[in-house]
Amino acid sequence: MSKPDSKLDKYAQRDRLGLWGTGDNEVVGSLSGFTRLLDKRYSKGLAFTHEERQQLGIHGMLPYVVREPSEQVEHCRALLARLDQDLDKYMYLISLSERNERLFYNVLSSDIAYMMPLVYTPTVGLACQRYSLIHQNAKGMFISIKDKGHIYDVLKNWPETDVRAIVVTDGERILGLGDLGANGMGIPVGKLSLYTALAGIKPSQCLPITLDVGTNTESILEDPLYIGLRERRATGDLYDEFIDEFMHACVRRFGQNCLIQFEDFANANAFRLLSKYRDSFCTFNDDIQGTASVAVAGLLASLKIKKTQLKDNTLLFLGAGEAALGIANLCLMAMKVEGLTEEEAKARIWLVDSRGVITRDRPKGGLTEHKLHFAQLHEPIDTLAEAVRKVRPNVLIGAAAQGGAFNQEILELMADINETPIIFALSNPTSKAECTAEEAYTYTKGRCIFASGSPFAPVTYNNKKFYPGQGNNSYIFPGVALGVLCAGMLNIPEQVFLVAAERLAELVSKDDLAKGSLYPPLSSIVSCSMAIAERIVEYAYKNGLATVRPEPVNKLAFIKAQMYDLDYPRSVPATYKM
Template sequence: MFASVPRSFITGAIRSPGKKALLLEASKTLSSEESKKEIHEVSGDVICPSQVMGIDHLRDPRLNKGLAFTLEERQALGIHGLQPARFKTQEEQLELCRISIDRYQEDLNKYLYLTELHDRNEKLFFRLLTENIEALMPIVYTPTVGLACQKFGLIYRRPRGLFITINDIGHVFEVLRNWPEPNVRAIVVTDGERILGLGDLGACGMGIPVGKLALYTALAGIKPHECLPIVLDVGTNNQNLLEDPLYVGLRQKRVTGKLYDDFVDEFMEAVVRRYGQNTLIQFEDFANHNAFRLLKKYRDYYCTFNDDIQGTASVAVSGLMACKRITGKKFSENTFCFLGAGGAALGIADLIVRAMVLEGSSIEDARSKIWMMDIDGLLAKERIEGNLDGHKKYYAKDHPPTKDFAGLVNEIRPSVLIGASATGGAFTQDILTAMGTFNDRPVIFALSNPTAKAECTAEQAYTFTEGRCIFASGSPFAPVKIGNTLFKPGQGNNAYIFPGVALGILTSGIHHISEDVFLIAAETVAENVSEDDLSKGRIYPPLRTIREVSVQIAIKIIEYAYKERIATVYPKPEDLRRYVEERQYNHNYEPSLPQLWQWPKGPYIKTRPMEPAKLTHK
């Protein structure tokens, strides 16, 4: 009998005695175990009937519509009188949100306002973010999220995601079961050891998975209840945090070695046991010594990718693909010079090599065109200081060891300069001027985040190359005017890539993610750069178009998945765009009353219609 009751009807927690009797009778058919599960779990926009009564509709962010509840909804849901008499549309609420956020002067206060809105009214938050992405993405993600992580102990208010500590080893699955949503499809996980360019922030790194998953929804329409942010808290080596009374994580040095690996292994196994083999697990901001090896370890056994390695590589290669339309050069006709040889830089280098191989180059020739320098100097076969483990050895050169980056630039005369070092100002005036001397259109990417860590500013790049460079950065920079030309620098943000990639993976049911997926994403982003964008110095599409770009990426990944026979959703949908769009999150308010039932006629209180007030932004 219970299965025959519409779930939306159950969710309504209707006050009618007749309907209550039906619910009571239906609930008797549940076994005791099922009852416990129903009471504990929150599925999508639905909470079990015993939990959604009256004011709980206003307290649950997924159900709350603020003053947009109609009179009939307020009375039927038991919230009449709990709100002022005024009725407001979602559009009116959005205007009030814009006014409110504009009144804050500091970005951290804007971040806190948006966090509070997310905790209060989910649909309003995501509609505000989606429709104002150019203004608000720097607030919910880079660069402001870095400051939020640094202040996390001070601004922490309420749970959002799971904190799984090394002390939970042996019981990780039980901790995952405490998350009330049983239908998680996508997880972003970090251990907080390398947050942006800020270093080891331990449990305070939770701001990164939360911000990433907010963009999953805003930029790709992945349903928020299908997303779960997680921190694996194994301690921190940041002494300032260990001594900070406001720090919210484990107060111990980081666990390493076999115990760390066993912990991560248990976490991966627990995710599959809890949510299934096709659950997407995105690794985020793991230190370089763990990032590559964990990706290599898990990629053929789980549905996983590392955004710092593969997402950053994809967005950088996308920018380079757009540059080809300006310089007229193939990838193999360039010389690339990297400052930084961490996970992001190596990921970019590997994807560049893959692109050159597709052009017809051998792997050896492709790697020979890429020069890399890390904190210990040039990746040279003879160097003693520093190691050349992992992918670094592929780019080691038969060249005397050196730490003179400017000297190296003048020696090899690169056409593309890429910064992924988290060293602010490393691209000096002399280096930028030299790049302008070697090339008619030098390509300069200062990709480090946040803004203070960028290797150079947009103004420096354009000024010292006489406005001839093609520039991109990881964090946003204001437009720059050189002579009579106004340049609008492109932001090589991973947000162009990972939301669309995730949407394509989830809608096609891919279990293991190849590098081809990220090359497809890069090509799609580059195709969306218009000639007008290029003329303004922008090598990425406008941020306001990311949601459409994400849909296009998803469609191409689905086509690739069926072509390569790695999709697990069958039969293949006839209209892929429609298939994708039907599975996206709707951030517009919907009726809160079930449409399948006739509501009993009651003595509704007569109210006088109110004219909507016009808000004036002062």
């Protein structure tokens, strides 16, 4: 190697040869300046300083201006404001995440309340419906049933080895939209964006996966743009063997403490797979357990207003699928903690499915094992309205994706029975919500305590302004994941989700409750995630579930030290001088 003519030449030569380091301690194998310009993980865009541009050999590849990160965020916000359709905003943000990773997360963090609905519910539902049309960049992994027998080899193709968190779907029950097949990839991508934005889990440690086992939706199979496998869904032993191979391949590739979050599987598969893997893998199902946790947190917060305990209330659910049964099971656990026996707690939990109230001897049948767990000894009740009249619930929870099911009659009945009825319309997306916030406050004459799964604008009724809380799983799953990963937990007991619910309810202030919100402001959700993670880490060490040693004395400081840094890293060695 010839002697360079100047320090700049020396730096450029180091870069071309892949030699980096401090002083004379050079290390082989780092990135070229051009790669840093184009690689989403290292790119700074116009935030590269003139010195960095010269030292990295990218001078002239960018316009002259150097922008501060805050100016970049404002520029992105201005571009978003020019777009009228939420789907276009979603596509812009996803594109930004592929160009400049840190800028993307800084934009999300600049206004969580505004940005979160654009990258997740409700916009992600529309994005999934049109995913084949809008798909542009490689994002995550698609593992098809055709890969059965070779899943580990497929996972080896993923360039990152330190994967800590996987969100996986098979696309069969995307939100309330049904079987979208490979188009369901928008869900794992969106969830993991929130892992980073809301809990600081490093993007390089996150892997979205779609298990493509086909789809039974005719319109998708006939779509000429469809990106997935054009076959009917695999079922039975073939499906189970495929899932089992996937689970073991993940552990073999990424380790036993790699968190695997199941998302939007059909009801029967969701419960079955959770039961099968929960004790031997680090796994949870967000539709069952995350939804349950955020709903119970809202209930616990609402009871601060009513000054009662959960055990003092009767709960009526519209729906008996993953979400409703998950919430019911966690309510059962919470009531037992409050002193009830299991049978006493079950007597306070009623569920309505498509065939009416779930009772032990109902003539219409349709009772699965999970529904039978909450079957009441009562004469048949066929409709929701009849159930409200006969059961006389204090709490009405919608989790059946039946838009408008809480109609004027139902809401007025709840107001007749209760001075302060609790109404939760939790179904997503917005079109599937059982009622709107305006309908809830109007038909209960402003007396209800309301929460929803999708965001609703503030409502003014009788000169009082209400700010409905959004019972979004995003309050729970990022913090749970952060706590589990920081403690190195190898499995996730159900108690973790009650711990998370109780901690979230504690974070709801008197001011939040006074204005009608059962959850902290979305702007504080990162702090919520850290608080939940801290409580879970404490729980893990107290119960012998943590594998990270030694136990950190200051757990919150330990958690913060693991989190993703939104600031751009230095692009050149700090000790090198021009």
